[in-house]
Amino acid sequence: MNIRSMAAVLAATVMLPLGAAHATDLEVTHWWTSGGEAAAVAELAKAFNATGNKWVDGAIAGSGGTARPIMISRITGGDPMAATQFNHGRQAEELVQAGLMRDFTDLAKKEGWDKIVRPAGLLKSCTFEGKIYCVPLNIHSWQWLWLSNDAFKKAGVAVPKNWDEYVAAAPALEKAGIVPLAVGGQAWQSTGLFSVLTVAIGGKEIYQKVYGDKDAKVAAGPEMAKVFKAADDARKMSKGTNVQDWNQATNMVITGKAGGQIMGDWAQGEFQLAGKKAGVDYTCLPGLGVNEVISTAGDAFYFPVLKDAAKTKAQEALASSLLDAKTQVAFNLKKGSLPVRGDVDLAAANDCMKKGLEILAKGNVVTSTDQLITQDTQKQLEDLMSQFFANTSITAEEAQKRFVAIFSKAG
Known part of the structure; x- marks a missing residue:
């Protein structure tokens, strides 16, 4: 039975999670479990608790690829949380098509979300058939290369200014016993890395034609x-990483065991938690130092339909608190992401965040792959990239042919 056909059955059976202490306790599920992420989530909980309600944390260990099926299963199975990332x-x-998510159009109009959420495309991503179903929380961009200044110093080479210089420095790093490029073993990491290479090496137009137009x-x-x-080149440079989680790979850069990592700006939270200073201990290159762009990826919260009136009301309080100016600053400074509000003061932002803000202000943005391709296409790409990075017998030419086959059928 698909999601759409289950909606009518579930409408009469949606129940509150067992064990809820009182009506204004809201269980919120997410996959933010690294040290930096946990510190950022604490800011969201603090803001919501200040409304007189209570944030009940429902963190799910692992990546979004691990967490999303669990979240979806609970919602379609009649055991929804109050809010989910x-x-x-x-x-x-x-889930929206099936009527399992709340419509927040009235609240959005009342609070003028269309006037404060920037870029406007983020709110558009929350919109289905003219109605708004989610609250955009931040702007996360994949388009970053993070470099360990100590690693390059140890290797006796200058910190690279772009991708070509980085590839050229790889032999010196290897000679010094340093893994040139840290890439965790989870498929989404190599797939995200590839999309960054597409923008940096291929350019914005090629990226849009492939991922957007499915050409x-x-x-x-x-x-x-x-x-x-x-x-x-990237898979050769990543040989010897031997870690799974993205934050473990980031830690290799933090500790100088790896020269760099291609990862989203959420990596900043880990550098900050480790007491590392941008521009001093590490260097960040947006667009790999080739095409300085920001992708409009990020996180949003959706709110499953509940039958409990008090919890339903508290969902609105949570939605409002997520877009509060103070919450936006506190959360994003610790998360490493950019706020979705264009009217907040980020004087405390570090050098890397300021670079991102400058690029965003110039309008040098690309639409994220999450907004361009279906989950089915994403899974096929993850299978391809996972195999390509793990098996060097698959040539670049063979991988490209499989890539073309995927997009020739992509919706």
Whole structure:
């Protein structure tokens, strides 16, 4: 039975989670479990608790790929949480279509979300058939290369200013016993890395034609061949990483065991928690120092339909608190992401965050893959990239052919 057909049955059976202490306790599920992420979540809980309600933390260990199926299963199975994290884009599309998520259009109009959420496309990602179903929380961009200044000092080479210099420095890093590029073993990490290479090496136009327009001819072309060559360099540089989680890979950079990592700006939270200073202990290169852009990825909260009136009312209080100016600053400074409000004071932002803000202000943005491709296409890409990075017998040419096959059928 698919999600859409289950909606009518569930409408009469949705129940509150067992063990709720009182009506204004709200269970909130998310996958933020690293040290930096936990510190950021504490700011959200603090803001919501100040409304007189109580944040009941429902953290799910692992990545979004691990957490999302659990979240979806609970919602479709009649045991919904009060609020849940998804990424901006199409991840909750079927749940919305099935009528399992709350419509927040009235609250959004009352509070003028369209006037404060920037870029406007973030709110559009929460909109289905003219109605708003989620609260965008932050702007997370994949388009970053994080470098350990100590690692390059130990290797006796200058900190790279772009991808080509980084690849050229790899032999010196290896000679010094340092893994050039840390890449965790989870498929979403190599897939995200590849999308960053597509923008940096292929360019914004190629990225949009492939991921946005699903142009198989462009996917098979010479520009994407250059991207696959760069991906081949990346997998060679990542040999010896031997960790699974993204924050473990980030820790390799923090401790100088790896020269760098291609990872979203959420990595900043780990550097901050470790007491490292941007521009001193580590260097950040947006767009790999080649194409300085920001992708409009990020996190949003959706609110499943509940039958309890008090909890339903408290959901609105939570939604409002997430977009509160003070909450936006407190959360994003610790998360490493950019706020979705364009009217907040980020004087305390570090050098890397300021770089991101400058790029955003210039309008140098690309739409995130979460907003462009379906979950089915994403899973196929993860399977491909996982195999490509794990098995060097798969050539770049063979991988590109499989890539083209995926986008020739992508919806």
